[in-house]
Amino acid sequence: LAALPTGPAAGGSDWPTASLAPLANGASSCALLGKDGRTVLASTTSSLPDDxxxxxxxxxxxxxxxxxxxxTAMHMLIDGSGTAYAISGGTDAVQRLGYASKDVGRAADAWIQFFPAGPALSSEAAGRTPTAASGG
Structure with missing residues (x-):
């Protein structure tokens, strides 16, 4: 087997080259997306609070x-509550919100799935009269 040619590595050049070690019993995983777009993986044996x-x-x-x-590119605004809002209208909509292209970071699609989704932000929605939610 060692003499057979090796294909290109899966993933991008920024993927880890070392194997991940299994977590110890009782450990919780944690991932942090840094300002530079890099992901830092960690674990803790402390129990995490529900929040x-x-x-x-x-x-x-x-x-x-x-x-x-x-x-398929989409802009998302994530607020302080951790809610992700899709911004309809592309770059024009982002500029109407007062942002410039330099303000837009990149995030892997996989990260967005962890944030609860809020309503889409659009010019049409901004122009509508709010309606009361049903008190069911």
């Missing part, structure tokens, strides 16, 4: 990110 079992966003902050690429 840390979902994505956390530092109070007073948020993120404007683009996920996907080409014709």
């Amino acid at each position: 840390r079992k979902t994505p956390a966003v530092r109070v007073g902050t948020g993120a404007l990110v683009q996920v996907g690429s080409g014709s």
